[in-house]
Amino acid sequence: MDRALHPHKFAMHLICACVFVTPASGVFAQNFGPEAVQKPPPALSPFGTTASPNIHPAWRLSGLPGQKAAPVTRFELNTEAGELALQLSTDKSYGVLAHNWAGPAPAELSWRWRVDQPLERADLATKKGDDAAVKVCVMFDQPLADIPLLQRAALALARTATGQAVPNATVCYVWDPRYPAGTSGSNPYSARVRYIVLDGAQVNQWTTQQRRVSEDFQRLFGSESPVTPPVITVAVGADSDNTQGRSVAYLSQLRWLP
16 A cells, blocks of 8 residues: 555654754745845854854754654764764664755755764665664755645645644765665655765765755656755754664764855
């Protein structure tokens, strides 16, 4: 039976596979015309500063909804190799930090990440293995009319069941040890969340990533929407609740490039 016919189960897994997003009414009451696109994109808030041990309040923490909630992944500020980084530590847990950001997709999203303890049993193609030591996700305000009918109905049911503004389309960049870089696909719980594998062979080593998010949206969702919709949220996360494992990763310098 199609998962769209199970609203509560679908809602749970859509939120688990993606992130918690708060409603943002009126957030698009601004000019997205050519003049706005040419301006430098508003900055993402840093994860934190050396002056405070606390994560910047623009980054909101969430875990799994419902009675079967897993422990929440730990997000801490740490100095690694002389730079301030976000440390993501999982222990049979799930967690996401989400940052509201409204506007057309800028040219590139850039960041640095490192995984010290990977999840050997992770498998993005299966529900039992749907975990990641670190991922960076971008959510889009895709027009509902572009979404296939059954998935559109499932989204409506998910929003009713959870009371959350489940995003219409999400692109996730994943550090994964199983599949080669460049592998892409749909999340096993929801086709509204799609991923691209960027790393996985390099452990204990910082790597820099730069992605043209509009091109990646077209790669994954272009058959539905020929025009890339506005971005509504940027999020980072790590989870090991399905594989019941542990992982440690670091993320730094997450920013839009003009």
